[in-house]
Every structure is written in structure tokens, then in C-alpha cells.
Amino acid sequence: MPEGDTLHKVAARLQVMVGQAVTRFESVIPELALVGRTITAVEARGKNLLIWFDGTHALYTHLRMEGSWHLYPPNSPWRKPATAARAVIATESWLAVCFYAPTVEWLSAWEIEHHPVLSALGPDLLGPDESDQPIAEALQRLRADPRRPLGEAILDQRLVAGLGNVYKSELLFMERLDPFKPVGDYDDPTLLRLLEAGRKWLRRNLVGAGPRKTRWDVGRANTWVYNRSGELCPRCNTPIAMRRQGTLGRTTYYCPRCQQVGAAAEPPRGRVLVRGPAR
Numbered sequence: 001m002p003e004g005d006t007l008h009k010v011a012a013r014l015q016v017m018v019g020q021a022v023t024r025f026e027s028v029i030p031e032l033a034l035v036g037r038t039i040t041a042v043e044a045r046g047k048n049l050l051i052w053f054d055g056t057h058a059l060y061t062h063l064r065m066e067g068s069w070h071l072y073p074p075n076s077p078w079r080k081p082a083t084a085a086r087a088v089i090a091t092e093s094w095l096a097v098c099f100y101a102p103t104v105e106w107l108s109a110w111e112i113e114h115h116p117v118l119s120a121l122g123p124d125l126l127g128p129d130e131s132d133q134p135i136a137e138a139l140q141r142l143r144a145d146p147r148r149p150l151g152e153a154i155l156d157q158r159l160v161a162g163l164g165n166v167y168k169s170e171l172l173f174m175e176r177l178d179p180f181k182p183v184g185d186y187d188d189p190t191l192l193r194l195l196e197a198g199r200k201w202l203r204r205n206l207v208g209a210g211p212r213k214t215r216w217d218v219g220r221a222n223t224w225v226y227n228r229s230g231e232l233c234p235r236c237n238t239p240i241a242m243r244r245q246g247t248l249g250r251t252t253y254y255c256p257r258c259q260q261v262g263a264a265a266e267p268p269r270g271r272v273l274v275r276g277p278a279r
Contacts, residue, residue, distance in 0.1 A: 008044045058107055
């Protein structure tokens with residue numbers, strides 16, 4: 001699914017509609033009529049997007065694996081079929097279309113504060129607070145379950161919002177951390193360094209329209225280990241490995257040597273390592 005930097009870039013693109021009145025609206029929500037309402041804000045919270053109307057209600061979307069938001073000038077052809085549209089918002093100047101999103105909800109400000117997903121989100125590493133407070137809060141939430149494998153914990157949006165599967169594998173490789181060791185095996189400075197690196201790379205990928213990159217050295221690869229199972233590690237030439245992790249079987253890519261993933265930690269062949277919920 002899109003990661004936090006993708007949603008913040010979407011929100012930034014849709015900002016051009018803020019202050020404009022809706023001239024056309026269609027959605028999968030029956031009888032929801034927004035024509036005449038004013039778009040007052042567009043907000044990303046981790047992997048979630050909120051488009052606010054009149055400052056009192058918001059259209060909430062979560063894109064999961066296939067969803068996307070497109071922004072078009074009026075009367076421009078769409079890049080996806082109209083049958084895939086889950087929400088259409090038009091003003092005199094722009095047309096925004098949400099395709100394939102499985103989650104589209106109309107929420108009041110009170111409902112957002114009490115929403116089972118939105119209200120439970122951990123600190124957003126791309127949020128407006130640039131102090132150390134979000135990092136400190138994320139560390140505290142990670143510490144709440146010290147037995148949970150680190151690779152699962154940093155994907156849990158209730159602990160820290162915005163990191164997805166790509167950043168999980170890349171950050172743990174860059175910081176030389178074993179994804180399968182429990183959080184409790186790492187000290188605070190190590191976890192703080194990991195969270196700070198996550199914020200740095202999320203912010204770095206907000207710039208530009210190209211693909212997400214965590215590797216900026218000479219060469220064609222945009223990532224160190226993600227989606228590169230069987231290739232040689234750029235650091236030590238050990239073959240990059242992949243293992244599925246958590247109840248959802250999310251892929252974790254890693255270097256067994258650089259990240260010191262011992263043979264004793266390997267699960268039995270043909271089985272998925274399951275250690276609690278992952279969101």
C-alpha cells in the first residue's frame with residue numbers, strides 16, 4: 001500500500017482545490033451531496049487522507065494496495081476507467097478522482113476524533129511537529145510490547161504512522177538491525193536512531209516526482225534490499241534474503257550478514273513467522 005510520503009504528496013497536490021466550492025460530486029456513498037460546499041483543507045495522517053469541507057466534515061479515504069488519487073484540469077481525459085472511480089470532486093478549476101480505494105467514508109470532526117483507525121494512529125513522522133516529541137512518543141509506544149519483532153512493530157500504524165513495507169526493509173538494512181529480533185533487544189539510542197532515520201527518508205522523498213529512493217549512490221537501483229531477493233548485498237556481496245513476517249505475511253528483505261540474522265532465528269522452512277497483529 002502507499003506509504004506516508006505518498007499520501008503527503010497527494011495532499012500537497014490537492015491543496016490547489018482548497019478555498020474552492022464544489023461544482024460536482026459523485027461517490028460510492030449513497031445520497032451524499034457536497035455541491036456548493038467549500039473545500040477548506042486537505043490533510044494526510046500517516047497513510048490516511050482527509051479532505052475537509054466547510055471545516056466541519058471530511059471525506060476520508062485509505063488507498064490500501066490499489067487505490068490512488070488523480071488531479072486533472074477540467075475536461076481532461078482520465079488515466080483510469082470511470083468504473084473504477086470511488087469519489088469525484090470537481091471545482092471550476094480542478095477535478096480530483098479517487099480510484100479503487102476500498103475505504104471511502106464521510107465523517108464529522110467528532111467521528112474523526114473517535115474513529116477506530118484515525119484516533120488510534122501513532123505519531124506521524126511527516127506531521128507538522130518537527131520537534132523530538134513525535135520520535136519520543138513513537139519510542140514509548142514501541143516499548144509497550146518488548147517481545148514483538150522489530151520488523152513487525154515499526155509497521156504498526158498505532159505505534160508510528162507513515163512507515164510501510166519498503167521503508168521497513170530499507171531502514172533496518174541501513175541501520176544494520178535484525179528485523180526478527182524483539183524490540184526489547186534494542187536500547188533506546190538504537191531505536192531513536194531508527195525512528196529519526198525514518199523521518200529523514202520520508203521527508204527526503206517528499207521532494208520531486210520520481211520513484212521513492214533510499215539509495216543515492218552511483219547506479220540504477222533505488223533501494224538497497226527491498227524487492228531484491230537473491231541479488232548481492234551492495235555492502236558485503238552476501239545474497240539478499242526475503243522472509244514473510246507477521247500475521248499478514250508481509251515481505252521483509254534483509255542481508256543475513258550485515259544485519260546479523262543468525263541461522264538460529266530462521267523459522268522452519270515452508271512456514272510463516274507469526275507473532276501478533278500487524279497493521
